[in-house]
Amino acid sequence: AQSVTQPDIHITVSEGASLELRCNYSYGATPYLFWYVQSPGQGLQLLLKYFSGDTLVQGIKGFEAEFKRSQSSFNLRKPSVHWSDAAEYFCAVGAREYGNKLVFGAGTILRVKS
């Protein structure tokens, strides 16, 4: 069965430090990959998405992610974290072979310390 793993439940970084959130997937099909962010009390907002082509994709708010097929990973990165980035981040995977439904990881809660 298809699955998405976000191995880090919580991550704490200092403001201005770099950030990497991990995402691994298990899919028997060509996946389409997404990162969403959920701020407290809010719905989910799309940060970026990967379908094909260049494996490094740029998103909003200064985030980027790199697709590595050999590692079945799609890690999210940001070179310098701001306090407003504190939120919960979800990796999600979809595929036409699975009815175009998104499967989500468990989420990573990011805390930013000043």
Add this chain to the structure above:
Amino acid sequence: DADVTQTPRNRITKTGKRIMLECSQTKGHDRMYWYRQDPGLGLRLIYYSFDVKDINKGEISDGYSVSRQAQAKFSLSLESAIPNQTALYFCATSDSGSPKTEAFFGQGTRLTVV
């Protein structure tokens, strides 16, 4: 106004009561979804609908039912609420045809069953 609107935003109900969560959208999308979010579990799909006449169970549909009253409206019902249905519920929409299109989320309904 939000593109995907959920009502109510918060609800406390008693065990055994019937409750309906409503979702409406102005994006003109044909696909609509209901997810529930639990800490440490991410978002799990309850039901999804690809058009008004097409409704499908997700991975955790037991104890829930849905109604797609129109292209823009998709309601989730708990026929007899139980405490372990306490969660944050999200409605989402997407355009048809490809998983490449992102899902757009409502702001969520926080449901507490006491």
